[in-house]
Amino acid sequence: MATIKKKRIPGEQCNCRCIHQERVDAAHGQALASRENDQLAGLFKAMGDPNRLRILWALDREEMCVCDLARFIGVTESAVSHQLRLLRQLHLVANRRKGPILYYRLDDDHVRSLIHLALEHVREE
Amino acid sequence: MATIKKKRIPGEQCNCRCIHQERVDAAHGQALASRENDQLAGLFKAMGDPNRLRILWALDREEMCVCDLARFIGVTESAVSHQLRLLRQLHLVANRRKGPILYYRLDDDHVRSLIHLALEHVREE
DNA sequence: TATATATATGAGCAGACATTCAGATAATAA
DNA sequence: TTATTATCTGAATGTCTGCTCATATATATA
Numbered sequence: 001m002a003t004i005k006k007k008r009i010p011g012e013q014c015n016c017r018c019i020h021q022e023r024v025d026a027a028h029g030q031a032l033a034s035r036e037n038d039q040l041a042g043l044f045k046a047m048g049d050p051n052r053l054r055i056l057w058a059l060d061r062e063e064m065c066v067c068d069l070a071r072f073i074g075v076t077e078s079a080v081s082h083q084l085r086l087l088r089q090l091h092l093v094a095n096r097r098k099g100p101i102l103y104y105r106l107d108d109d110h111v112r113s114l115i116h117l118a119l120e121h122v123r124e125e
Numbered sequence: 126m127a128t129i130k131k132k133r134i135p136g137e138q139c140n141c142r143c144i145h146q147e148r149v150d151a152a153h154g155q156a157l158a159s160r161e162n163d164q165l166a167g168l169f170k171a172m173g174d175p176n177r178l179r180i181l182w183a184l185d186r187e188e189m190c191v192c193d194l195a196r197f198i199g200v201t202e203s204a205v206s207h208q209l210r211l212l213r214q215l216h217l218v219a220n221r222r223k224g225p226i227l228y229y230r231l232d233d234d235h236v237r238s239l240i241h242l243a244l245e246h247v248r249e250e
Numbered sequence: 251t252a253t254a255t256a257t258a259t260g261a262g263c264a265g266a267c268a269t270t271c272a273g274a275t276a277a278t279a280a
Numbered sequence: 281t282t283a284t285t286a287t288c289t290g291a292a293t294g295t296c297t298g299c300t301c302a303t304a305t306a307t308a309t310a
Binding site: 017018019020023024026027028030031032036037038039040041042043044045046047048049050052053054057058061062064065067068071072077091101108110111113114115117118119120121122123124125 | 143144153156168174175189190197233236240247248
């Protein structure tokens with residue numbers, strides 16, 4: 001019996017594998033909606049950059065302006081501004097204006113909890 | 126008074142900004158060690174990919190083999206295997222062998238908590 | 251008005267990353 | 281042994297991303 005050439009055709013899948021179809025079906029049934037999964041991944045990804053994480057960790061203590069944060073993590077204010085925009089869009093940080101200065105703070109208690117929970121995991125090993 | 130050209134020299138920073146030096150110092154004093162910050166970011170980043178998140182979410186229900194997961198998320202088994210290696214290294218998943226088949230499962234309850242906590246944040250808006 | 255400062259934005263680039271393909275291992279059965 | 285299957289690994293590749301630079305916008309002051 002000749003080996004069947006298994007080229008993957010998009011949308012199709014061969015059945016010559018050890019698939020537990022009932023598990024795959026169950027997983028599909030329970031899976032998050034694609035949009036929600038992406039939102040969730042987006043949140044984790046936002047927290048998954050060392051510098052953004054430094055920003056969040058710092059803002060957990062007290063509010064800081066862009067200049068402060070730039071000095072703190074050692075990058076340009078532009079870089080910080082770009083990152084803050086992303087964090088703002090995800091409702092992770094918020095700001096208040098005092099004259100020309102914008103003071104940033106954490107926007108959500110979930111962030112705190114997420115960081116501390118993750119820290120537990122990391123410190124466990 | 127002529128404007129001073131502000132080229133950033135690595136390691137140096139100008140003092141002509143609205144820096145709240147005491148906040149920067151406090152932030153430095155409280156900051157996570159660089160290594161720990163990177164580990165934490167690594168964990169979030171690992172959870173910050175849509176397909177890896179799908180894997181974790183699925184394994185939260187029941188253990189699955191590589192083939193199942195590949196079929197479930199619609200990528201090659203190779204892709205899943207690469208992702209599982211990363212998740213294994215971070216102690217997010219573990220496996221048990223049954224003959225030639227490796228059954229993967231979540232390795233840590235923190236993962237569950239992290240996902241559900243993050244979901245709360247996402248669903249809040 | 252003009253000037254200075256704090257922040258934001260867009261372009262461009264170098265490095266990181268997720269995927270696929272081809273081939274290597276590991277386990278099982280004939 | 282050989283053949284088959286499940287998984288893993290390395291290389292190649294196209295895409296994403298985080299940074300800097302240059303510039304624009306917004307606020308305050310002279």
